[in-house]
Amino acid sequence: MARKPANLEPGKIRETVLAAALHLFAMRGYFNTSVPEIARAAQVSVGSIYHHFKDKEDVARALYYGLMDGLQGELAVIAERHESAHDRCRAIMAMLFQLTENNREAMEFMLHAKHREFLPDDPPVCSSRPFATMRAFVEAGMDRGEVRRADPMVATASLFGGAIRLITARLDGALDTPLPGLLDACWECGWRGIAA
Numbered sequence: 706m707a708r709k710p711a712n713l714e715p716g717k718i719r720e721t722v723l724a725a726a727l728h729l730f731a732m733r734g735y736f737n738t739s740v741p742e743i744a745r746a747a748q749v750s751v752g753s754i755y756h757h758f759k760d761k762e763d764v765a766r767a768l769y770y771g772l773m774d775g776l777q778g779e780l781a782v783i784a785e786r787h788e789s790a791h792d793r794c795r796a797i798m799a800m801l802f803q804l805t806e807n808n809r810e811a812m813e814f815m816l817h818a819k820h821r822e823f824l825p826d827d828p829p830v831c832s833s834r835p836f837a838t839m840r841a842f843v844e845a846g847m848d849r850g851e852v853r854r855a856d857p858m859v860a861t862a863s864l865f866g867g868a869i870r871l872i873t874a875r876l877d878g879a880l881d882t883p884l885p886g887l888l889d890a891c892w893e894c895g896w897r898g899i900a901a
Contacts, residue, residue: 719757722747723771726764731810735765735818765823772811776835779804784838790846791900795892797839798868802884805872813876816869839865843899853901864895 725747729738740761744751758764779800787793805812820830830836840861846852852860868891874880 718747718749718753719767722749722754722757722764723768727768727810727814730765730768730818731813735761735823740764762823765818768814769818769820769824772815773833773835776815777838780835780838784842790842790849790851791896793842794839794846794864795896797842798865798892798895799885799888801868801872802888805875805884809876812872816873816876836861846899850901852899855899860899863898867891867895 722743726738726743729742729746738761740754741751743761743764744754747754754764758767780797783793783796783800787796801812815830820827840857843852843861843864844857847854847857847860855863871880871884871887871891875884
């Protein structure tokens with residue numbers, strides 16, 4: 706049985722478990738990962754996991770909410786730094802592309818995990834707070850005359866759909882080009898589709 710490493714502070718166990726779970730969920734999937742495997746990867750005891758989390762579903766839930774909170778925080782920074790829908794949405798696309806390159810496992814988990822399996826009572830990912838914020842930026846662009854009037858869900862999907870597809874292609878290994886190098890071309894195609 707794995708034991709807590711000597712250099713791991715008790716307050717860091719939760720973070721270490723979440724990092725190990727993210728790695729395993731991204732590599733193997735939620736259902737193909739067990740609590741003992743998470744404990745081994747985190748170098749903690751199974752008991753310490755159950756001290757911090759009810760069960761594996763609780764680990765996945767904490768991981769999902771933590772990542773979504775982080776994404777929402779990035780969107781708040783973007784909203785502070787940029788005023789127009791054009792600049793906000795372009796900054797979002799750039800941030801998502803960079804996040805994919807810098808934290809592949811987080812993007813894998815956010816986009817590929819079947820969240821309804823461990824969050825059965827939560828709305829789907831496309832209704833999560835970050836995605837709602839992205840729609841709100843597009844709607845604000847409609848109100849300001851930057852974006853053509855359309856169903857906000859359709860306009861947002863049109864703007865970011867290509868970017869999300871490129872992200873999944875990169876995660877799946879079908880795209881060798883680092884995403885930031887494709888930002889200008891992807892942005893131009895997406896923005897042209899909704900610009901007023």
